[in-house]
Amino acid sequence: MNREIISLKNLSKSYNIAGKPFYALKEINLSFGEGEFTGIVGPSGSGKTTLLNIIGSLDSPSGGEAIVLEKNISSLNHSESARLRNYNIGFIFQVFNLLPVYTVYENVEFALLLQNFSQDERKKLVLQALKWVGLENHKDKKPDKLSGGESQRVAIARAIVKKPKILLADEPTANLDAENAHSILKTMKKINKELGTTFIFSTHDEKVMKYLNRTIILKDGNIEKETKK
Ligand code: ADP
Numbered sequence: 001m002n003r004e005i006i007s008l009k010n011l012s013k014s015y016n017i018a019g020k021p022f023y024a025l026k027e028i029n030l031s032f033g034e035g036e037f038t039g040i041v042g043p044s045g046s047g048k049t050t051l052l053n054i055i056g057s058l059d060s061p062s063g064g065e066a067i068v069l070e071k072n073i074s075s076l077n078h079s080e081s082a083r084l085r086n087y088n089i090g091f092i093f094q095v096f097n098l099l100p101v102y103t104v105y106e107n108v109e110f111a112l113l114l115q116n117f118s119q120d121e122r123k124k125l126v127l128q129a130l131k132w133v134g135l136e137n138h139k140d141k142k143p144d145k146l147s148g149g150e151s152q153r154v155a156i157a158r159a160i161v162k163k164p165k166i167l168l169a170d171e172p173t174a175n176l177d178a179e180n181a182h183s184i185l186k187t188m189k190k191i192n193k194e195l196g197t198t199f200i201f202s203t204h205d206e207k208v209m210k211y212l213n214r215t216i217i218l219k220d221g222n223i224e225k226e227t228k229k
């Protein structure tokens with residue numbers, strides 16, 4: 001494995017349901033190396049979103065530990081976890097979450113506004129990200145003029161514009177038809193190769209399995225099986 005950048009040890013997540021603990025994740029042990037392209041596969045309710053949210057520091061574990069880029073997720077305060085997300089982790093969701101009143105260009109630029117980039121630097125980064133996803137000719141469009149596949153490309157551009165080390169994608173092809181799902185996977189794979197970004201994404205979409213280098217199958221909060229190519 002390349003340099004380890006994520007390590008999960010006996011990681012669990014429980015919710016209190018009617019006074020009893022319900023385990024969404026049960027003692028998960030996993031590590032991820034730099035530059036991996038890994039799928040978390042499992043039926044609805046198996047714990048995929050919970051796992052990604054903990055890795056992305058949007059949620060905290062109930063037990064065990066999650067070390068992401070040398071930071072222990074449980075011990076980060078609000079601003080430390082925001083910093084980890086702002087600089088090092090990009091997110092892509094099943095719903096595209098684009099801002100409807102802004103153009104494609106502005107939606108991607110939005111991700112850079114929290115940092116101290118000059119306008120010229122922002123422009124360079126945004127145009128480069130739109131080029132990676134093949135949308136440089138659509139930069140002045142509003143989201144309602146885009147197809148589902150194009151919208152997801154904008155979301156990818158927005159997630160990678162800061163060149164995060166880790167990109168987390170939660171069922172990114174769930175709302176796409178077959179053709180767009182393949183093309184999104186090819187785009188993600190290209191970014192993975194060219195930028196070395198570590199991709200971890202959840203899916204239960206059979207169509208995308210062939211793109212994975214590593215597949216982790218989750219069932220009821222447990223790792224049922226793991227395969228590597
Ligand atoms: P997946 O993404 O694989 O569909 P999730 O990680 O969303 O699965 O959920 C795993 C399990 O945890 C499910 O049974 C879900 O109902 C439960 N769960 C998730 N979030 C909460 C919550 N906030 N409160 C109670 N149960 C939850």
Ligand code: MG
Nearest residue numbers: 048049050170
């Ligand atoms: Mg989910």
